Amino acid sequence: xxxxxxxxxxxxxxxxxxxxxxxxxxxxxxxxxxxxxxxxxxxxxxxxxxxxxxxxxxxxxxxxxxxxxxxxxxxxxxxxxxxxxxxxxxxxxxxxxxxxxxxxxxxxxxxxxxxxxxxxxxxxxxxxxxxxxxxxxxxxxxxxxxxxxxxxxxxxxxxxxxxxxxxxxxxxxxxxxxxxxxxxxxxxxxxxxxxxxxxxxxxxxxxxxxxxxxxxxxxxxxxxxxxxxxxxxxxxxxxxxxxxxxxxxxxxxxxxxxxxxxxxxxxxxxxxxxxxxxxxxxxxxxxxxxxxxxxxxxxxxxxxxxxxxxxxxxxxxxxxxxxxxxxxxxxxxxxxxxxxxxxxxxxxxxxxxxxxxxxxxxxxxxxxxxxxxxxx
Amino acid sequence: xxxxxxxxxxxxxxxxxxxxxxxxxxxxxxxxxxxxxxxxxxxxxxxxxxxxxxxxxxxxxxxxxxxxxxxxxxxxxxxxxxxxxxxxxxxxxxxxxxxxxxxxxxxxxxxxxxxxxxxxxxxxxxxxxxxxxxxxxxxxxxxxxxxxxxxxxxxxxxxxxxxxxxxxxxxxxxxxxxxxxxxxxxxxxxxxxxxxxxxxxxxxxxxxxxxxxxxxxxxxxxxxxxxxxxxxxxxxxxxxxxxxxxxxxxxxxxxxxxxxxxxxxxxxxxxxxxxxxxxxxxxxxxxxxxxxxxxxxxxxxxxxxxxxxxxxxxxxxxxxxxxxxxxxxxxxxxxxxxxxxxxxxxxxxx
Numbered sequence: 001x002x003x004x005x006x007x008x009x010x011x012x013x014x015x016x017x018x019x020x021x022x023x024x025x026x027x028x029x030x031x032x033x034x035x036x037x038x039x040x041x042x043x044x045x046x047x048x049x050x051x052x053x054x055x056x057x058x059x060x061x062x063x064x065x066x067x068x069x070x071x072x073x074x075x076x077x078x079x080x081x082x083x084x085x086x087x088x089x090x091x092x093x094x095x096x097x098x099x100x101x102x103x104x105x106x107x108x109x110x111x112x113x114x115x116x117x118x119x120x121x122x123x124x125x126x127x128x129x130x131x132x133x134x135x136x137x138x139x140x141x142x143x144x145x146x147x148x149x150x151x152x153x154x155x156x157x158x159x160x161x162x163x164x165x166x167x168x169x170x171x172x173x174x175x176x177x178x179x180x181x182x183x184x185x186x187x188x189x190x191x192x193x194x195x196x197x198x199x200x201x202x203x204x205x206x207x208x209x210x211x212x213x214x215x216x217x218x219x220x221x222x223x224x225x226x227x228x229x230x231x232x233x234x235x236x237x238x239x240x241x242x243x244x245x246x247x248x249x250x251x252x253x254x255x256x257x258x259x260x261x262x263x264x265x266x267x268x269x270x271x272x273x274x275x276x277x278x279x280x281x282x283x284x285x286x287x288x289x290x291x292x293x294x295x296x297x298x299x300x301x302x303x304x305x306x307x308x309x310x311x312x313x314x315x316x317x318x319x320x321x322x323x324x325x326x327x328x329x330x331x332x333x334x335x336x337x338x339x340x341x342x343x344x345x346x347x348x349x350x351x352x353x354x355x356x357x358x359x360x361x362x363x364x365x366x367x368x369x370x371x372x373x374x375x376x
Numbered sequence: 377x378x379x380x381x382x383x384x385x386x387x388x389x390x391x392x393x394x395x396x397x398x399x400x401x402x403x404x405x406x407x408x409x410x411x412x413x414x415x416x417x418x419x420x421x422x423x424x425x426x427x428x429x430x431x432x433x434x435x436x437x438x439x440x441x442x443x444x445x446x447x448x449x450x451x452x453x454x455x456x457x458x459x460x461x462x463x464x465x466x467x468x469x470x471x472x473x474x475x476x477x478x479x480x481x482x483x484x485x486x487x488x489x490x491x492x493x494x495x496x497x498x499x500x501x502x503x504x505x506x507x508x509x510x511x512x513x514x515x516x517x518x519x520x521x522x523x524x525x526x527x528x529x530x531x532x533x534x535x536x537x538x539x540x541x542x543x544x545x546x547x548x549x550x551x552x553x554x555x556x557x558x559x560x561x562x563x564x565x566x567x568x569x570x571x572x573x574x575x576x577x578x579x580x581x582x583x584x585x586x587x588x589x590x591x592x593x594x595x596x597x598x599x600x601x602x603x604x605x606x607x608x609x610x611x612x613x614x615x616x617x618x619x620x621x622x623x624x625x626x627x628x629x630x631x632x633x634x635x636x637x638x639x640x641x642x643x644x645x646x647x648x649x650x651x652x653x654x655x656x657x658x659x660x661x662x663x664x665x666x667x668x669x670x671x672x673x674x675x676x677x678x679x680x681x682x683x684x685x686x687x688x689x690x691x692x693x694x695x696x697x698x699x700x701x702x703x704x705x706x707x708x709x710x711x712x713x714x715x716x717x718x719x720x721x722x723x724x725x726x
């Protein structure tokens with residue numbers, strides 16, 4: 001006690017918490033989201049000058065007003081979820097794959113290439129099989145390269161995957177000009193739209209709804225990924241590598257092989273997302289087809305604590321808010337970038353809230369003694 | 377092509393490469409300073425957008441104020457407007473608002489990653505989304521306010537003060553156009569890069585900063601305030617990077633802001649940090665090289681294959697990737713990224 005009276009205790013003391021019960025953790029996150037929404041609402045009111053109820057209704061209607069809007073929303077969630085699922089195994093391994101964008105774009109490129117180059121020589125089913133294989137392969141190569149150098153020479157993977165994004169973008173730009181249609185436009189347009197190639201290489205429409213197939217595929221992938229990460233030997237190995245490479249060595253895990261294997265899987269799944277985009281829904285190829293989802297997926301995966309089931313909720317939340325913010329901008333005559341600002345604010349709050357889940361903050365009591373110190 | 381024509385081409389190419397390189401130089405100098413403290417700020421593209429648009433907002437407000445004073449009986453008197461435009465204020469107001477905007481972005485990043493120990497990659501990406509959004513939103517709103525029919529804001533008169541070349545440049549032929557034909561912010565960029573380089577390698581505070589980036593636990597044990605160094609380096613780094621955005625709008629683009637025009641230069645600045653293996657002094661030459669690579673596709677004759685141009689645009693990224701790989705292959709200790717780059721520091725954790 002005498003020592004304590006001499007040294008001044010800092011105003012704020014931060015210590016690590018033990019595990020917080022999951023419902024309290026989610027309460028903290030919900031609180032952060034509520035706070036973020038309040039700030040966003042305030043910002044909307046300041047900028048648009050309308051009442052919060054109108055804004056709330058606009059946000060809600062953006063996703064749920066018509067069945068078409070609902071399905072478009074569901075499809076966006078599925079695509080974002082798919083890339084998030086793809087990057088997650090790498091993140092569990094603490095391999096910062098920020099190259100989901102490029103890997104998915106390579107998948108788009110590969111499927112578009114199959115649709116264009118094979119349409120004269122192969123039947124529809126064979127084209128689709130080739131598209132699946134090619135898009136996975138293209139994504140896998142884009143994932144393999146950074147993993148290979150990381151595993152062997154510890155090359156920084158964040159910077160490596162970041163560069164690969166732009167190389168992929170320029171490759172796509174190159175092929176957009178090569179395959180341009182009509183000539184001189186510099187764009188590809190809808191691939192195989194007209195006879196004699198009508199809808200060759202387009203994924204089949206299931207249940208009369210063109211979004212349904214993609215949603216089902218991603219749903220199945222989500223469950224599979226959950227099982228893979230939680231119950232398979234591979235999932236265990238990559239978690240150990242992420243926690244501590246030394247421990248992995250002691251356990252007899254071949255670290256290099258795990259890193260490369262996981263990133264090939266991660267890239268291949270990103271490539272598959274590209275297939276869902278180009279073959280399943282958009283039937284085109286542009287440099288902005290993935291539209292930054294590769295980066296948003298990093299946040300989705302992290303928000304969900306790398307758990308595939310929570311990722312459904314996280315990606316729904318982000319898509320819901322983004323569409324809402326988009327509609328606010330159009331309905332109230334604002335610039336479309338307004339939604340980026342709102343997304344940014346919401347992310348800041350959620351990112352910040354994690355601190356209060358992991359750490360305990362205690363303030364200095366009067367007289368400089370903490371409660372525990374007195375109790376002793 | 378004969379030799380003289382080639383030289384003439386080169387003399388016209390190099391200044392263009394340099395003006396392309398200057399925003400990258402600002403960005404990479406700022407990011408190097410930041411990364412030396414162990415913070416991998418992937419929000420730099422957003423910071424540069426915010427720096428640019430804050431400068432534009434400052435310039436726009438000043439422009440409107442001067443216009444208000446120069447308007448007699450509802451008619452703008454152009455000569456009075458020109459006389460009322462104060463050169464000092466025309467530079468100081470955009471610059472200060474740019475620094476302020478970039479500082480705020482740096483503070484957001486620091487608060488989340490240093491004080492709240494959030495994941496740096498996620499925070500950086502969110503900051504980029506936010507910053508690009510702020511830039512385009514404010515830009516779009518100003519375009520609406522100014523009521524112009526083209527989708528851009530032109531602050532041509534104010535920008536003249538930014539890109540005034542040195543007075544005797546025109547009389548010195550090729551020497552003038554190679555070295556003296558730039559606005560003052562180009563020279564400022566080089567000066568800042570050299571200064572940061574000197575700071576990092578030759579001063580005590582620079583040594584402390586590097587030790588924070590390499591191993592914060594050791595630095596902490598040596599009595600260095602880790603959080604303070606991280607905050608200071610990241611915020612100053614952001615401000616330097618923000619100036620890159622300002623240079624781009626006010627000098628390179630002659631005061632014309634159009635949305636998304638800044639493009640992917642922010643990511644290129646991050647690439648440049650790797651390319652220079654964390655040395656701002658190397659960045660001076662390297663940024664001009666990158667600027668050259670960025671516009672190379674306009675100079676290389678491609679004949680009928682226009683598509684090849686797109687492949688040339690890949691060059692800066694491919695070159696960066698090769699440098700990244702080579703520096704990790706050679707594994708020389710002085711060429712490595714700061715050891716604690718991208719990791720949060722919490723004292724009570726081993």
